[in-house]
Amino acid sequence: MRILRIIPILALLVVATTFNVNAQCKAFAKKVCIPELGAYTHDGNYHAAILVEGEEAELYKTFYSDMDYRVSICGEDKLPDVEFRVLDANKNVLYSNKDANFAKTWDFKLQSSQQLKLIVKVNSFNKPGETPASGCVAIMFGFKIKK
Numbered sequence: 001m002r003i004l005r006i007i008p009i010l011a012l013l014v015v016a017t018t019f020n021v022n023a024q025c026k027a028f029a030k031k032v033c034i035p036e037l038g039a040y041t042h043d044g045n046y047h048a049a050i051l052v053e054g055e056e057a058e059l060y061k062t063f064y065s066d067m068d069y070r071v072s073i074c075g076e077d078k079l080p081d082v083e084f085r086v087l088d089a090n091k092n093v094l095y096s097n098k099d100a101n102f103a104k105t106w107d108f109k110l111q112s113s114q115q116l117k118l119i120v121k122v123n124s125f126n127k128p129g130e131t132p133a134s135g136c137v138a139i140m141f142g143f144k145i146k147k
Helices: 002-037
Strands: 047-052 056-063 067-075 082-087 093-096 105-109 114-122 134-145
Touching: 002 047, 002 067, 002 134, 047 056, 047 114, 056 134, 067 082, 067 114, 082 105, 093 105, 114 134
Parallel strands: none
Antiparallel strands: 047 134, 056 114, 067 105, 067 134, 082 093, 082 114
């Protein structure tokens, strides 16, 4: 019977911890990533997660023609470089910040509307036996409507 009392408490702690981590990550995204958008209008979405060295995450997003876009990738200072690639529906790499000295932003315009896949990876530089770093990584999108 005692275990039946403990399970709901543990479940509540897990949910509360997850909410707190997500809230901290969202606050990081607001504070650090949104300013990187500069003159671009933030799309209102916060894409952020806690990643560990060597881990990657994927995100699909639809982009429309006749608009200028900026993608901003931010990772906490304690993390190694954050790599991001943008792929089209045919898995062609449209951009990789690895080729641009791990730039944190990419500005682009598409000829036609399409869904793109963004892959974000925290590089791994930890030595054997070391605990890999983990921290918040955020992807922000901004746009300008062509006039």
